[in-house]
Amino acid sequence: xxxxxxxxxxxxxxxxxxxxxxxxxxxxxxxxxxxxxxxxxxxxxxxxxxxxxxxxxxxxxxxxxxxxxxxxxxxxxxxxxxxxxxxxxxxxxxxxxxxxxxxxxxxxxxxxxxxxxxxxxxxxxxxxxxxxxxxxxxxxxxxxxxxxxxxxxxxxxxxxxxxxxxxxxxxxxxxxxxxxxxxxxxxxxxxxxxxxxxxxxxxxxxxxxxxx
Numbered sequence: 001x002x003x004x005x006x007x008x009x010x011x012x013x014x015x016x017x018x019x020x021x022x023x024x025x026x027x028x029x030x031x032x033x034x035x036x037x038x039x040x041x042x043x044x045x046x047x048x049x050x051x052x053x054x055x056x057x058x059x060x061x062x063x064x065x066x067x068x069x070x071x072x073x074x075x076x077x078x079x080x081x082x083x084x085x086x087x088x089x090x091x092x093x094x095x096x097x098x099x100x101x102x103x104x105x106x107x108x109x110x111x112x113x114x115x116x117x118x119x120x121x122x123x124x125x126x127x128x129x130x131x132x133x134x135x136x137x138x139x140x141x142x143x144x145x146x147x148x149x150x151x152x153x154x155x156x157x158x159x160x161x162x163x164x165x166x167x168x169x170x171x172x173x174x175x176x177x178x179x180x181x182x183x184x185x186x187x188x189x190x191x192x193x194x195x196x197x198x199x200x201x202x203x204x205x206x207x208x209x210x211x212x
Contacts, residue, residue: 039093039113047093051075068099072109072117080115090114094125104177122154128162135161148174152184156192 054074058066066074075095083090095111110125111117122140124132135158145151152174163169170193172184 039091043091043093047075047078047091047095050078067101068097068107068109069119072097072111076111076115076117079111079113083114096123096125098175100175100177106177122158124158131162132158148176153192153196156189157196160193160196 051071051074055066055071058064058070075097079091082088090113092113094113095109097109097111098107100106108120108123109117110120110123122136122145124136136154139154139157143150144154152172155172156170159170170189172189173181174184175181
């Protein structure tokens with residue numbers, strides 16, 4: 001009986017934690033670093049399917065597509081319900097949801113297994129999240145993301161902090177308002193990686209010259 005809070009979803013531990021929710025958050029960190037949905041694949045499919053149905057239902061009811069915050073709030077509420085229901089476990093996924101308002105304003109939201117969601121200017125999820133977030137916090141500026149090339153370059157630089165084998169393990173997709181998603185091919189990514197590595201070498205060389 002003393003460990004019941006370790007198994008039950010709706011029972012707090014003595015120090016005020018819902019351990020099943022925390023276990024779900026740990027499951028998220030077992031996924032590789034990415035932008036999108038990370039964690040347990042089966043949970044991701046369920047969440048995505050439910051979100052698609054909600055988008056369709058909303059369009060049929062009010063004749064307008066959902067806003068990005070609306071569907072983010074729906075996914076967050078769905079996750080939160082699963083932390084309160086006996087016979088269910090929390091979703092072991094974290095979602096990064098990006099898109100545009102009707103006027104073209106971009107937004108990026110992050111939902112956690114607990115049902116909490118936040119809006120970010122840049123973020124990451126999965127394994128080595130902290131390393132990538134620390135990098136983005138340090139180097140993200142409006143000047144860096146003022147152009148399409150600068151934005152893609154910043155994302156690749158951030159991922160290279162935790163990916164050691166270069167472009168072969170990188171997948172980059174970007175979106176523009178009113179246009180379909182575009183996935184960069186391997187050659188394009190390799191050009192970015194080569195440019196970034198060259199800049200790192202030049203910076204290190206200048207630093208050594210100053211020290212000498």
